[in-house]
Amino acid sequence: MGKATGFMEIARIENPYRDAEARLCDFEDLHRTQPADARRAQASRCMNCGVPFCQSDFGCPLHNLIPEWNDLLYRGREREALERLLRTAPFPEFTGRVCPALCEKACNLENDATTNRDNELYLIETGFEKGWIQPRAPKLRTGRRVAVVGSGPSGLAAADYLNRLGHEVTVVERADRAGGLLMYGIPNMKLPKSVVARRIGLMAAEGVRFLLNTEADPAALSGFDAVLLCGGAKKPRALNVENAGAAGVHFAVDYLTAATRAVLSGGEPSVTAKRKRVIVVGGGDTGNDCVGTALRQGCASVTQFEMMPAPPVDRAASNPWPEWPRTLRTDYGQLEAICRQGGDPRVYQTTVKRVIADNGAVTAVETVRLKGFDPIPGTEKSLPCELLLIAAGFVGCEESTADAFGVERDRRGNMMPLDGSHHLKGNLFSAGDMRTGQSLVVRSLADGRAAASEVNEFLKG
Numbered sequence: 001m002g003k004a005t006g007f008m009e010i011a012r013i014e015n016p017y018r019d020a021e022a023r024l025c026d027f028e029d030l031h032r033t034q035p036a037d038a039r040r041a042q043a044s045r046c047m048n049c050g051v052p053f054c055q056s057d058f059g060c061p062l063h064n065l066i067p068e069w070n071d072l073l074y075r076g077r078e079r080e081a082l083e084r085l086l087r088t089a090p091f092p093e094f095t096g097r098v099c100p101a102l103c104e105k106a107c108n109l110e111n112d113a114t115t116n117r118d119n120e121l122y123l124i125e126t127g128f129e130k131g132w133i134q135p136r137a138p139k140l141r142t143g144r145r146v147a148v149v150g151s152g153p154s155g156l157a158a159a160d161y162l163n164r165l166g167h168e169v170t171v172v173e174r175a176d177r178a179g180g181l182l183m184y185g186i187p188n189m190k191l192p193k194s195v196v197a198r199r200i201g202l203m204a205a206e207g208v209r210f211l212l213n214t215e216a217d218p219a220a221l222s223g224f225d226a227v228l229l230c231g232g233a234k235k236p237r238a239l240n241v242e243n244a245g246a247a248g249v250h251f252a253v254d255y256l257t258a259a260t261r262a263v264l265s266g267g268e269p270s271v272t273a274k275r276k277r278v279i280v281v282g283g284g285d286t287g288n289d290c291v292g293t294a295l296r297q298g299c300a301s302v303t304q305f306e307m308m309p310a311p312p313v314d315r316a317a318s319n320p321w322p323e324w325p326r327t328l329r330t331d332y333g334q335l336e337a338i339c340r341q342g343g344d345p346r347v348y349q350t351t352v353k354r355v356i357a358d359n360g361a362v363t364a365v366e367t368v369r370l371k372g373f374d375p376i377p378g379t380e381k382s383l384p385c386e387l388l389l390i391a392a393g394f395v396g397c398e399e400s401t402a403d404a405f406g407v408e409r410d411r412r413g414n415m416m417p418l419d420g421s422h423h424l425k426g427n428l429f430s431a432g433d434m435r436t437g438q439s440l441v442v443r444s445l446a447d448g449r450a451a452a453s454e455v456n457e458f459l460k461g
């Protein structure tokens with residue numbers, strides 16, 4: 001175990017955010033990192049409790065061996081700690097940056113949890129820096145060919161695992177860059193795209209083939225021994241109000257994709273918040289990414305509407321530890337808005353009733369207060385708006401891919417096989433958000449691995 005008394009002697013210190021005003025000037029990484037001795041001190045706070053909930057189903061979907069690698073890190077045995085981490089975590093450089101760290105919320109130290117996510121990030125980045133991470137192509141090939149459709153975290157985790165087992169893996173991706181929402185979705189300041197490209201390069205060097213700009217075509221994939229569908233669940237929930245199709249109304253992921261493309265190319269984004277009054281419909285994480293992006297693009301103002309009431313500040317009795325706490329969180333974008341605008345951009349129990357357009361372009365929105373899901377008459381307000389972003393959640397995977405492969409979607413719009421496995425029919429499998437609905441990177445990684453394991457069993461006959 002780390003240091004028996006570490007958690008009593010040393011305070012939890014997370015990787016600090018860069019100063020809000022400074023980070024609003026660029027799309028660079030949000031956080032600053034800490035040196036090795038600080039990291040070791042943080043690792044020593046893990047007390048290897050008898051029942052480590054951090055690595056249980058409550059904590060880590062990958063079942064990372066958290067107390068073990070924290071202990072090795074504390075003792076300065078960084079390379080061994082990294083190897084222990086990599087036994088279960090395929091891409092710690094992603095989870096170390098974007099995971100909400102369910103493990104920390106399940107830690108016995110509760111609000112004072114060990115900084116597992118920062119420790120994980122330190123280990124993998126140290127591994128890259130010191131050259132410990134090198135391409136490791138399998139020595140033997142099985143001669144079995146697997147096509148993975150989609151290069152998001154589930155597709156990448158599955159491809160990585162199947163390739164290591166010696167199968168020949170081809171990832172088919174319709175976008176021009178691999179990574180799924182890691183590339184076009186999660187903004188650069190949360191996950192620098194160079195980090196995604198570095199992993200794709202490594203996987204390519206290990207023998208995984210990436211076919212980009214390619215729509216999955218069942219006929220073209222008929223020569224593969226197995227096909228794993230990892231196409232995500234990006235079908236957005238629409239805003240069913242008057243003038244929702246006006247110019248200046250965009251779905252969040254389309255807007256965030258355009259923003260990332262501009263960051264990567266250095267040009268102007270095809271949709272920009274510059275000098276516009278921005279309204280974001282949806283108070284969740286995607287909405288927060290829109291707030292942070294709009295502020296960086298130089299918006300005139302940004303407001304975020306949420307239908308639900310604000311969550312409680314402390315855990316409700318019905319939401320005990322070690323469950324994920326459903327409490328009020330103020331994320332980086334909202335903190336930046338507070339810094340820039342002097343107030344929280346979130347307005348609760350309110351929605352957009354009508355889009356007001358002039359010459360086909362949005363000029364304002366009419367909002368209304370809600371009681372439950374019912375509008376309260378007489379509470380309508382008009383707010384000027386030149387960019388309206390819809391971040392109201394997702395309603396499953398696209399019909400087009402399901403139809404092309406002759407798969408029926410379940411009532412939630414996903415491709416979850418009836419028996420709860422990953423096997424759809426014949427040699428066809430599904431994984432990630434496409435199977436479960438919009439989720440988290442860490443859950444997609446775990447699901448991709450689980451699916452790969454089923455594919456491997458299938459290939460072995």
Ligand SMILES: Cc1cc2nc3c(=O)[nH]c(=O)nc-3n(C[C@H](O)[C@H](O)[C@H](O)COP(=O)(O)OP(=O)(O)OC[C@H]3O[C@@H](n4cnc5c(N)ncnc54)[C@H](O)[C@@H]3O)c2cc1C
Pocket residue numbers: 098099100149150151152153154155156172173174175179180181182185186187190214215216230231232233234253256285286289401431432433434438439440441442444
């Ligand atoms: C804006 C945003 C921010 C998020 N931030 C976080 C976060 O900070 N932390 C976190 O844990 N989770 C976050 N998530 C959730 C997380 O990104 C997803 O749960 C995860 O990416 C799902 O992985 P996936 O592999 O299943 O699908 P995706 O990442 O959606 O990848 C699917 C890929 O399949 C491709 N594809 C689809 N159909 C076809 C086809 N027919 N042919 C070829 N290619 C196809 C798509 O182009 C895409 O690249 C966020 C989600 C969004 C929308």
